[in-house]
Amino acid sequence: MPNNQFRKGELYSFITGKASTAIARRLQKNFKQSGLDITIEQWSVLYHLWKQEGQSQQQLCDATFRDKPSITRLVDNLEKLKLVKRVPSKEDRRINLIYLTKEAIQLQEKSMELANQTLNEALSGVTNGQVEIAKEVLHTVYENLKTL
Amino acid sequence: MPNNQFRKGELYSFITGKASTAIARRLQKNFKQSGLDITIEQWSVLYHLWKQEGQSQQQLCDATFRDKPSITRLVDNLEKLKLVKRVPSKEDRRINLIYLTKEAIQLQEKSMELANQTLNEALSGVTNGQVEIAKEVLHTVYENLKTL
DNA sequence: TTTATGTAGTTGCATAAACAACTATATGCC
């Protein structure tokens, strides 16, 4: 393990993920200031449904890297907010397909604009080349660890 | 904003922090397998106390990027586990100084070893140069956003 | 057809986070 010694120094910031916490908080704050009353966790589910609605809860688990109970409850809360609807699949009665309401569809544009704006605040002073490498590293880390 | 268009592509992975979630889960799993019965959040507080004990709760807030209620409750739980003790400051009676118990001191070596091992699992296949750049980017993001 | 096994989703419980409201102590100014 040749890199071992080198790497020991600053494991803390990697493990605790202060940067992503900071981005999440800032996005939440920007949502609030614009009168958008959803959590970032709820937004992260909507994000995948905007790309493709009618996904099963299991598909949302895989897409958002959450376990099944987490998605059950996020969908519960999104349903209470009248942003999504559970529709039982006709082919497989175990499955709920999740569909967006009109209200949720209307949230897409504004919230994606806020997300982009937040990301630009976050990455101010960072070059595209650096961003690319950071993305690669984070992706590799995720790939290395995603399998339980 | 010349980089705007470029950056829009993959905001999602940045914002949701799947990589740091994955590291945190893996470390938690490695703790459990070694019979270490603490959460990563508790570990992150102990981490700063191992470097310097007798810090105030406010100092721990700053160090761990958490708000005061979060630290109050983490210290509550660490106290229940008999890993730390609150000692009222004699100079300023508003302040609690947090000290480690013998049990907590004994946890340091094993848990840091597991943290290093987890980080090496996470960074397998990533070069030192890439890690350095990723660290810089994450640090810049944190600096850009840390002020509420 | 029955039985075993796997998959989708839910519920209970403990821990943690964000935010607002609160208490107690300290500090600085009149």
Add this chain to the structure above:
DNA sequence: GGCATATAGTTGTTTATGCAACTACATAAA
């Protein structure tokens, strides 16, 4: 000294996560 203001920490409420245990349905083999 007395009052305003700031700081340290706590408590309540809502939302979210991780894990284990559970129900319901599907599939494949005996």
